[in-house]
Amino acid sequence: MAVISRGFTGRGGEANPELPPGQYLTADFPVLSAGPTPHIATADWQFSIRTDADTLQTWSWDELHALPIENIDTDIHCVTRWSKLGTSWRGVSLDTLFATVETTDAYVMAHSYGGYTTNVPLADLLGGKAWIALEFDGVNLDPEHGGPARLLIPHLYFWKSAKWIRGLEMQSTDEPGFWEQNGYNMYGDPWLEQRYW
Ligand SMILES: Nc1nc2c(c(=O)[nH]1)N[C@H]1C(S)=C(S)[C@@H](COP(=O)(O)O)O[C@H]1N2
Ligand SMILES: [Mo]
Numbered sequence: 001m002a003v004i005s006r007g008f009t010g011r012g013g014e015a016n017p018e019l020p021p022g023q024y025l026t027a028d029f030p031v032l033s034a035g036p037t038p039h040i041a042t043a044d045w046q047f048s049i050r051t052d053a054d055t056l057q058t059w060s061w062d063e064l065h066a067l068p069i070e071n072i073d074t075d076i077h078c079v080t081r082w083s084k085l086g087t088s089w090r091g092v093s094l095d096t097l098f099a100t101v102e103t104t105d106a107y108v109m110a111h112s113y114g115g116y117t118t119n120v121p122l123a124d125l126l127g128g129k130a131w132i133a134l135e136f137d138g139v140n141l142d143p144e145h146g147g148p149a150r151l152l153i154p155h156l157y158f159w160k161s162a163k164w165i166r167g168l169e170m171q172s173t174d175e176p177g178f179w180e181q182n183g184y185n186m187y188g189d190p191w192l193e194q195r196y197w
Contacts, residue, residue, distance in 0.1 A: 018075060020190040023083040029136075030082060031144045034178065038114040038164050042148050047132065048167040049101050056101050056170070061148070064132065067092050072131055074154040076161075077190040088138070089152055091131035098126060105170035109177060110151055113164040118177035119186065120153060120160055122170075129155055132165060157188040157195070 019025065042061040049056045059067075072089040108125060110118050124130065133152040134141060141147030146163025153160045159179050180186055185194040 018085055019083055020077055021193050023077055023081050023190065026082040026084055029084065029145065030078070030080075032078065032080065032158075033144070033163065034116060035114055037143050038112075039143055040113050040148055040164060045148055046167075047149065047165060049097065049103075049170065050167060051103075051105070051170050056103065057097075059097070064092055064134075064149070067096050069134065070131065072133070072152065072154075074152075076154050076158050078158040079184065079188070079190075079195050083190075087136070089131065089133045090135040091133035091149075091152060093128065094125040094130045094132070095128065097132070098122075103170045105172050107171040107174045109169040109171055109175060110160075110162040110165060111167050111169060112162045113166045116162055116164070116178050118160050118162050119171075119175055119180055120156065121174065121187075124153060124156065125168075129153065133161075155189075157185075157190050159184060160188055 016025070045061045046058055047064060048058040069090050070093055072091060074087055074089070075083060075085045076087055077083045106122050108120050108122050110120065130151065130153045132149050134149055136142070136145060141150060146165070149165055150163040151161050151165045174186060176186060183196050185196060188194050
């Protein structure tokens with residue numbers, strides 16, 4: 001079996017099997033934000049799962065921290081072609097949050113403080129695939145990277161991982177969010193290179 005070290009870019013010929021097609025490795029952590037960084041005090045922070053009409057459940061900062069917090073080691077892939085391997089995060093699984101929410105809707109619109117939105121099927125948030133991330137690399141999430149809390153959905157392109165997450169809106173149909181209205185793919189699988197329309 002070939003031994004492929006992390007950091008091998010495949011320039012010698014062989015592709016790095018950890019790198020989706022068309023991606024390159026980066027060691028730093030680029031900041032990509034469509035607008036200014038909102039600063040939300042944790043005392044004012046709330047996260048809710050809701051429908052158009054009703055709030056199904058709300059968590060304060062302290063209520064969220066009373067839930068199990070998991071370690072997540074994962075690769076992340078931005079549609080602008082950088083990938084970062086072996087990143088480490090801590091956060092609350094969406095499985096934990098949805099365990100006490102009843103819904104028949106199959107789609108979710110993520111809403112951020114500051115107004116950013118992105119759409120994702122509910123199935124992609126469940127089954128150990130998505131978290132409300134609170135820490136990166138052992139420290140509280142930097143505001144530029146989405147602190148106090150961001151969505152982390154590492155199996156999809158990173159624009160789906162909404163920074164400054166404020167809530168999830170349940171929807172019966174798949175509606176486009178901010179980037180999806182501006183030409184990005186509705187789903188965004190990096191292994192299938194689902195970048196744009
Ligand atoms: N609220 C919000 N979330 C966002 C964005 C944004 O502009 N606003 N940009 C997205 C994009 S395009 C990417 S690649 C990642 C970048 O996260 P980073 O700045 O922590 O690298 O956040 C995603 N989440
Ligand atoms: Mo991105």
